[in-house]
Amino acid sequence: MTNPIHIFSEIGNLQTVMLKRPADEVQNFTPQMMQRLLFDDIPYLPIAQKEHDQFAQVLRDNGANVLYLEELVAEVLNGQRPEVKQQFVKTILAESGHTRGAITAALNEFLLNMPTDLMVAKIMAGIRKSELDVGAWSLVRAAEDEDYPYYLDPMPNLYFTRDPSAFIGSGLTINNMTFAARKRESLFTELVINYHPMFAGQNIPVWRDRNQIGRIEGGDELILNDHVVAIGISERTSAEAIEDVARSLFAAGQFDTVLAISIPKTHATMHLDTVFTMVNHDQFTVYPGILDAKGDIDTWIMHPGDDQHDLRVTHRTDLKNVLKEVLNVSELDMIQTGGGDPIIAGREQWNDGSNTLTIAPGVVVTYDRNFVSNQLLIEHGIKVLEVASSELSRGRGGPRCMSCPIARADL
Numbered sequence: 043m044t045n046p047i048h049i050f051s052e053i054g055n056l057q058t059v060m061l062k063r064p065a066d067e068v069q070n071f072t073p074q075m076m077q078r079l080l081f082d083d084i085p086y087l088p089i090a091q092k093e094h095d096q097f098a099q100v101l102r103d104n105g106a107n108v109l110y111l112e113e114l115v116a117e118v119l120n121g122q123r124p125e126v127k128q129q130f131v132k133t134i135l136a137e138s139g140h141t142r143g144a145i146t147a148a149l150n151e152f153l154l155n156m157p158t159d160l161m162v163a164k165i166m167a168g169i170r171k172s173e174l175d176v177g178a179w180s181l182v183r184a185a186e187d188e189d190y191p192y193y194l195d196p197m198p199n200l201y202f203t204r205d206p207s208a209f210i211g212s213g214l215t216i217n218n219m220t221f222a223a224r225k226r227e228s229l230f231t232e233l234v235i236n237y238h239p240m241f242a243g244q245n246i247p248v249w250r251d252r253n254q255i256g257r258i259e260g261g262d263e264l265i266l267n268d269h270v271v272a273i274g275i276s277e278r279t280s281a282e283a284i285e286d287v288a289r290s291l292f293a294a295g296q297f298d299t300v301l302a303i304s305i306p307k308t309h310a311t312m313h314l315d316t317v318f319t320m321v322n323h324d325q326f327t328v329y330p331g332i333l334d335a336k337g338d339i340d341t342w343i344m345h346p347g348d349d350q351h352d353l354r355v356t357h358r359t360d361l362k363n364v365l366k367e368v369l370n371v372s373e374l375d376m377i378q379t380g381g382g383d384p385i386i387a388g389r390e391q392w393n394d395g396s397n398t399l400t401i402a403p404g405v406v407v408t409y410d411r412n413f414v415s416n417q418l419l420i421e422h423g424i425k426v427l428e429v430a431s432s433e434l435s436r437g438r439g440g441p442r443c444m445s446c447p448i449a450r451a452d453l
């Protein structure tokens with residue numbers, strides 16, 4: 043078995059991709075919990091699943107091998123070593139706030155007595171207090187937050203597989219996520235990388251792991267070509283984490299340029315890929331709201347350093363010129379979300395009109411609801427494969443967010 047990870051562009055033919063089919067976790071919450079769980083509405087699950095299945099089929103029809111996170115996790119935990127399963131449950135419980143006492147013991151027993159695939163689904167969907175017989179009387183249960191319905195919160199954002207990890211070159215970052223609602227998600231990737239037969243024992247480089255201080259999410263990590271990575275400084279990714287990633291990539295001799303691009307720190311523009319994606323060798327989508335009146339945006343170009351400094355950093359604001367230089371192209375087509383109309387651009391960016399998933403040079407998957415941006419892409423020569431999006435879009439992520447590429451063909 044050789045290392046299956048191969049990501050040296052945003053646009054090479056998509057060969058292997060990891061998804062998570064939405065399940066009970068996207069409907070196990072109330073409006074009161076919504077904001078904390080980073081959702082703006084509660085999806086209708088049967089339609090969300092239908093839309094997601096269509097998305098997966100489009101990827102398969104275009105040559106991608108679609109893997110499901112929930113299946114990879116269950117395969118690991120069904121494997122030869124029971125101690126891996128026991129340790130995983132212990133870690134999930136600890137990161138959900140349960141480290142000792144009667145409730146922790148009851149949760150542990152409840153989960154370990156289930157068939158593994160149901161156990162995985164349950165951990166993802168959340169565990170209600172009413173599902174568990176704690177047995178022993180517990181002051182914690184009687185007195186602490188007694189009206190709150192869950193012992194383990196659901197993880198509704200799991201279908202945005204882009205964010206908890208990012209495959210870059212022949213390795214990956216396993217991410218320290220920003221908000222509590224998503225922190226536990228990267229435990230699943232960590233488990234799969236360490237123990238799944240597809241990855242285990244192959245010295246896969248982890249450019250930055252989830253235990254490092256400083257937050258980073260995959261929606262901010264874009265691999266522009268085999269020597270340039272762009273990372274957003276955003277609501278979810280800190281400059282500190284970007285420096286760490288740059289240092290590890292440079293030390294390994296994979297990639298020689300990291301662009302750090304500063305975007306507005308808001309929920310609607312949470313990651314770089316909600317406002318900027320690469321769709322062809324010399325074409326990008328961009329949401330005009332991230333540029334100032336002169337069309338500028340703070341960008342830092344980082345290269346390996348010299349004897350005195352481990353990184354060489356240059357500040358620029360003319361992103362288009364920077365991209366032309368680092369990608370070595372003479373012209374660049376920046377396609378504006380919503381065609382630049384402020385109402386349409388705002389509306390379609392909110393519904394992930396900039397969040398295209400490129401599956402081959404000039405071929406993208408987008409949400410059907412962003413019809414103005416989609417038409418514009420077509421007019422710029424891009425082949426657009428639309429997927430239904432009424433329910434999936436309620437989680438505030440689009441086709442790029444819903445996919446975690448593991449391998450792409452070289453350009």
Ligand SMILES: NC(=O)NCCC[C@H](N)C(=O)O
Pocket residue numbers: 079080081199202204205224260261262312313315316437438439440442443
């Ligand atoms: N890459 C992305 O932009 N992912 C979208 C994540 C949406 C999710 N509700 C979140 O707030 O994290």
